[in-house]
Amino acid sequence: MMTELRRIIKSGFLNFKRSSLISWAAILIVTITLSVITTIVLLQAVLHFSLSQIQDKVDVTIYFNTGASEDKILALKSSIQKLPEVASVAYTSADEALKIFRDRHSDDYPTIQALDEINENPLGAYLNIKAKEVSQYESIANFLKSDNALVAGSASIIDKVNYHQNKVVIDRLDTIIKGAQKLGFLITLILIIISVIITFNTIRLTIFIAKEEIGVMRLVGANKMRVRGPFMVEGVIYGCISTLITLFLFWPITYWLGKNMTDFLGFNMYEYFISNFFEIFGIILISGIVLGTLSSFLAIRKYLNK
Amino acid sequence: MIYFNNVSKIYNKDSVALDDVTLTVSAGEFVSIVGHSGAGKTTLIKMILADDKPSDGTVFFESVNIHKINSNELTKLRRKIGAVFQDFKLLSNKTASENIAFAMEVAGKTDEEIASDVPHVLELVNLSHRAHHFPNEMSGGEKQRLAIARAIINQPELIIADEPTGNLDPVNAFEVLQILKKINDLGTTVILTTHNRGVVESAGKRVITLEKGKIIRDDKDGKYII
Numbered sequence: 001m002m003t004e005l006r007r008i009i010k011s012g013f014l015n016f017k018r019s020s021l022i023s024w025a026a027i028l029i030v031t032i033t034l035s036v037i038t039t040i041v042l043l044q045a046v047l048h049f050s051l052s053q054i055q056d057k058v059d060v061t062i063y064f065n066t067g068a069s070e071d072k073i074l075a076l077k078s079s080i081q082k083l084p085e086v087a088s089v090a091y092t093s094a095d096e097a098l099k100i101f102r103d104r105h106s107d108d109y110p111t112i113q114a115l116d117e118i119n120e121n122p123l124g125a126y127l128n129i130k131a132k133e134v135s136q137y138e139s140i141a142n143f144l145k146s147d148n149a150l151v152a153g154s155a156s157i158i159d160k161v162n163y164h165q166n167k168v169v170i171d172r173l174d175t176i177i178k179g180a181q182k183l184g185f186l187i188t189l190i191l192i193i194i195s196v197i198i199t200f201n202t203i204r205l206t207i208f209i210a211k212e213e214i215g216v217m218r219l220v221g222a223n224k225m226r227v228r229g230p231f232m233v234e235g236v237i238y239g240c241i242s243t244l245i246t247l248f249l250f251w252p253i254t255y256w257l258g259k260n261m262t263d264f265l266g267f268n269m270y271e272y273f274i275s276n277f278f279e280i281f282g283i284i285l286i287s288g289i290v291l292g293t294l295s296s297f298l299a300i301r302k303y304l305n306k
Numbered sequence: 307m308i309y310f311n312n313v314s315k316i317y318n319k320d321s322v323a324l325d326d327v328t329l330t331v332s333a334g335e336f337v338s339i340v341g342h343s344g345a346g347k348t349t350l351i352k353m354i355l356a357d358d359k360p361s362d363g364t365v366f367f368e369s370v371n372i373h374k375i376n377s378n379e380l381t382k383l384r385r386k387i388g389a390v391f392q393d394f395k396l397l398s399n400k401t402a403s404e405n406i407a408f409a410m411e412v413a414g415k416t417d418e419e420i421a422s423d424v425p426h427v428l429e430l431v432n433l434s435h436r437a438h439h440f441p442n443e444m445s446g447g448e449k450q451r452l453a454i455a456r457a458i459i460n461q462p463e464l465i466i467a468d469e470p471t472g473n474l475d476p477v478n479a480f481e482v483l484q485i486l487k488k489i490n491d492l493g494t495t496v497i498l499t500t501h502n503r504g505v506v507e508s509a510g511k512r513v514i515t516l517e518k519g520k521i522i523r524d525d526k527d528g529k530y531i532i
Contacts, residue, residue, distance in 0.1 A: 003417070019399060215395075216396070217397070220409045221382075221385035
């Protein structure tokens with residue numbers, strides 16, 4: 001068994017070496033496929049990052065009446081935090097709200113002067129709520145509106161909830177984000193299917209060239225595995241070499257993108273590539289090996305039945 | 307050893323390759339099958355190698371119905387048969403010694419056996435100097451001698467030679483025939499197809515003549531008569 005395996009592996013390497021032109025043509029195609037997969041992985045990262053940036057900009061704010069007691073507000077805060085849809089709740093006290101307002105309008109002299117003349121804090125405290133998903137804001141807002149036991153007694157201190165003012169924008173963003181995710185998935189799927197078909201056909205072509213040899217091996221008395229094995233080993237070699245070439249190509253590409261396109265993309269591609277190097281390496285290597293081996297396995301089946 | 311019982315191979319109604327052929331080849335025989343191109347010689351060989359299925363009838367190798375066995379059993383059966391073809395059917399990306407070693411590997415021989423037997427058989431067919439050459443670096447006669455070396459390396463019970471001299475000049479053809487006769491003298495059954503009159507007559511053994519898929523003559527010490 002071990003001897004058989006050793007002979008198959010040796011034969012695979014020898015075939016790879018001896019039919020070098022065909023081997024490198026196959027490697028070129030597998031490399032292109034793996035490059036498509038790598039590009040998709042990186043684009044998904046950009047898409048994911050951009051969408052989470054947008055999502056992060058969406059929130060719901062509960063404004064409280066001036067003079068609402070901090071205990072009640074904090075009690076409400078802890079109730080809201082317990083909701084499964086809620087990602088985070090930030091409390092801003094009335095004093096902090098005033099400070100932020102003053103900072104923001106520091107150049108606006110009449111406003112500051114008017115504020116000084118009032119001589120008391122006209123602003124109330126507020127809670128800033130971020131949901132895990134954009135689509136969950138509505139249920140959070142509904143929860144706040146309801147006569148729920150958790151929020152009982154809070155109605156008197158809530159001035160307004162800005163969700164209903166922002167509803168249209170939030171809904172539209174939700175649609176865009178979901179659409180972008182669906183489109184991204186669809187494009188990914190189509191590109192991967194096309195690449196896999198091209199790779200499969202290229203490997204099928206390399207095996208078609210060897211179909212006479214396959215017939216001879218069978219006539220000499222080789223069992224199916226002895227004939228198929230070396231081709232599958234070649235498939236593994238294609239996958240491994242293509243992985244190395246792809247990673248070698250993407251190193252400078254992501255470096256350039258990181259250096260020149262960080263502002264445009266919103267995040268540093270090179271840093272992403274480096275920090276996720278082993279994950280990307282794993283994805284490409286497994287894709288390459290599975291593609292090469294499986295294509296060989298399937299392509300040779302047709303010629304083995306004699 | 308080989309039994310054909312009413313075997314027919316019909317590709318379509320205008321193309322009948324074998325028509326109700328019944329024949330027996332005993333162990334140790336040297337049988338030449340002759341006939342014009344298209345007489346059905348190669349189809350007959352394909353039936354024995356299970357490279358093609360009969361439309362009707364049965365083919366037995368000893369007690370085994372060749373066309374009723376599964377892929378694994380067929381692989382084992384083929385190891386009992388050494389085949390030589392007009393177009394050599396060598397593995398082009400393997401050297402002469404690797405071609406022979408491959409046949410030994412698939413028969414489950416050890417590395418030691420391969421290392422000792424391959425040089426011997428190459429010497430037997432006078433190809434020691436070509437051991438590390440690829441088939442495309444060899445002449446027609448050398449390729450055919452290599453094919454014979456590969457066919458006999460596992461000491462098969464039967465050697466099938468399908469037009470082995472078809473691509474060779476008379477000198478090489480004679481040399482190939484002498485090797486086949488020597489193998490037969492050592493006890494191996496040989497089935498040879500040819501349309502080379504000289505080869506058949508110098509063999510001086512049993513001759514089966516095929517015409518349009520039918521056996522029209524079967525002579526013990528036959529001559530090439532068509």
